[in-house]
Amino acid sequence: MDMRSMLILAVLLALIREDKGQKPTVSLRPKFPQVYIGDDVTLICNRKGGSKPTTWFIDDKQQSHQDYSMFLTAVTPKNNGVYKCVQDKLMSDPLILTVLELEPHAQLSPSVGGAVMIKGEGRNLVLQAEDDLKNWTCSVLRGVSRFGLGVNVDEQMKRAVIFAELKEAERATFWCQKKNFSRSNTVTLKMTEHVVMLVPPAVPALQGESVDLRCVVWGGSKLEKAVFYKDNTKIINSPEGTYTIVNATQDDNGKYSCRATYRFSHTSAGAALKEGDSDAQELKVIGGPAAAIISGSTKSLQCSCPRCPDNCMSCHWYYTLFNDPHSRRRLPENDQSITAEEEGLYSCRFDCGKGLSRFSDSYSYKAQPAEFGGLLYILLGVAALIILMGVIVWMLKRRKCGGSNVQVTGRGIPCFWSWHRRSEDTPCQRASRHH
Template sequence: MKSLLTLSVFLVLIKEDNGEKPEVSRLPRFPQVYVGDDVTFICKGGSNPTKWIINGIEQPHQNHVMLLTTVTPHNNGQYECEQNGEKSVPVPLTVLVLEALAQLSPSVGGAVITKGEGRNLVLQVDDAEELHNWKCFALRGESGVKFNRIDVNKKLKRAVIFAELKEAERATFWCLNKNKTHRSNAVTLKMTDKLVMLEPPAAPALLGDSVALRCVAWGAEKVEKATFYKNQIEIPDITADTYNITATPEASGTYHCHATYRYSHISATAAEKEGDSDAQEIKVIDGPPAASITVSGHYLECSCPKCPDNCTSCYWYYTPFNDKYNRTRLPEDNPTIYLKEAGNYSCRMNCGKGFSRFSQHYRHKAQSGSGNVLPIILGLLLLVIGLLIVALVAKKQRKKRESNIQEANKDKTTGGDYEQLHLKDTAVYHTLGESTGKDKAEGEYEPLKKTKEETVYHTLGSGEGQSQGEGGYQGLESVKAEVYQTLSSEGQSQGEGGYQGLESVKAEVYQTLSSDASKNPEGEAGKAFEHLSQKAGEALTEEENPYEELKAEKQKKEPSKETE
């Protein structure tokens, strides 16, 4: 009886096992799925063939593993599988058209590596102090593993993991924070066993981006010549090792390359080699909306017109020119910031469960410490202004000195021993040098030019023992001018105070007698002619001419001499 009961229970268990429902699981187990991720669905509990139903529509795919590469909102829906007539519970997929909080990217190279090799992946997060709270994972085929540790570099504000494929043909790597609320983007690496590789970027090809496809040969320093193909059709006029395409819907397709290369670093006469790469699929997608930067002087403004309404705050980032992985989130969360250090500036919008795409980098080329440039410029400007003021003051003082010199020269010309006479038709007087002869006495003037019928009076210089006495004037007449010369030599026949007419010409010549050797008349010793100054151009009238009185007195004296 007991054996029959045991048999019946065993038969029931067998029947229930044959009727077990399949189960759909989604890998990786992301808290959120972002546009561009690779997602794998696995139908468990049964065997092939497997039917896949998406949003109620049966798919031609019959493998129990379904791989979706570079997912977009077009992949949204309910996923279920059917095995042995049994359907699984549907599993939803919702793709957010946003980017993840943290960034994971290869330090060098692209998405393809050779079998048995690995590649460093660099993790960057906004708060570098929290890097030690992040964990990283890998999905190789259907097996998921967690990295025991990640290498955190606090100085460089980043962490590094070494990604290996092991025996898998492809593997996906990503990182999560401690609370599993935020994650990085996912990086998928693909294995090849060929020496020639076509390396597409590890990041998805987003609409409008520039995508570089690089043809490389394992172990060779460079590829001497490369030929690229799209969908098995050669792309003409491309021989360099890199083919750059603009990500448009028409650019989607399958690419491979043919390379010619040498191991010249091993031997200068190394033989030429060539080979083909594996084909790589390039799928261009319309990614998250991108933020944009507007420049206004030293200010940057971040905006995102195509972002959803819940994208309310702005995050700013600074990256030095020489270190693209040393990206630092700035404390400012305003749409506008002031530029400081030289480097690359970018921004993105926070949209709750994710972020907009980063804006294009704005390269601020000012040197480090550019905040001090304005004071330096102002200082230089003030220095220049100061120099100009000094120069103007010096120029003004120089002009003042020149003016004083001119005034002094003018005073000297109009004053002193001789007075400059300004005549109507410009009479020019030339001072003759000292002479001991009778013809040219000391200090005498030689008339050069005289206008007609003009009387000029010249002040006789003072001299010891002169005959005319103090304050005397010598009248000089013109209109067919008579020239008188004062005789000052000792023993002259005319006697004291005599005058000798020299010549009558239209030009009048006056000579002032100033010889110290001339003798004065008796009774008039010690008397000298007084030097009288007069204004330039001023002439004495006949009424004021003292010469007439002197002449009258002379005429009175002369008859008396004749009588004697």
């Protein structure tokens, strides 16, 4: 064996020995400094030499999951714990996952649509934050690789738009952040190659709220009917293609799918009926952070948060146009009471330091007809008072003329003109003296 071959062999042996002694590492993707309730995150167990058969432990309890990556959807404090993994009989150091029961400082949401897209499709995501969006960046996690995205900022509307696409990934998680501190929630989009799609919301379903599951047929076909299934069990027929869970609870968790009957009537009036099944999509209902409560009477609004932590002291107010849910802007007031000035939707929430409470329900303020009516009544009352005073003055003047409506003097002059001549005797007075 020549010197070159011996050198290569020595290097390979050193690498093998190094690889065998290298412990695996559990890492969090995306690398968030804070994990908020409702986030989608991925834990990766990896060591030098690539992925291996993996055993996972949470709080020292072995898990059935064996892939080197673990995707956690809509995390809650129930996901808190110490995560470890084992590869080649080597155990990693622990990673402690702590989920805050708060919302992040910015919101990311689809402009239209839900969590499922057809292969090759794209969608706009809208970012809303309380400060200048120029310093915000947005990213996507496809698999275990992170990519930066272009951000189109609308300074006037105080929002930004990113274009979300999956490329070749089956699933991708999108988020935006500012200098590794303030960030938005995560939005996970999933790819399907089926013509029929079961589309859940792109943001976590919250307990007690209404959740719409839609059965959609790609390509502009006419939906005749849809049948919805939960965990492969039929639950409802829907001619409209929508299944609404009115008051969502954790009993509604599960995998949902639909079977659609449809026809491509836009291509031919006599197009034949077709049927197709969707992929199964997971629905996870979570409790969510504490929500602020808004109350009011006409223009006077109050905000409270009985379930918020004690450190939630500052109140934030927001105004949204009636016809544009993405136009929300923060108002300058920080008190728990404000007066509505413009017609629109008002909401509030509390600042808790590392995050915020959930938004309150929106309060719809319109200029009340009763307010205009009240002003009208006041104006009519003032006018009536002026008229009454005029009548009283006229009656007093009439009494000075002797009590009759019109007295004719000897010269034929009506005596109600007499008050115009106060500096001298009136015709009435002269006539009475003659009599």
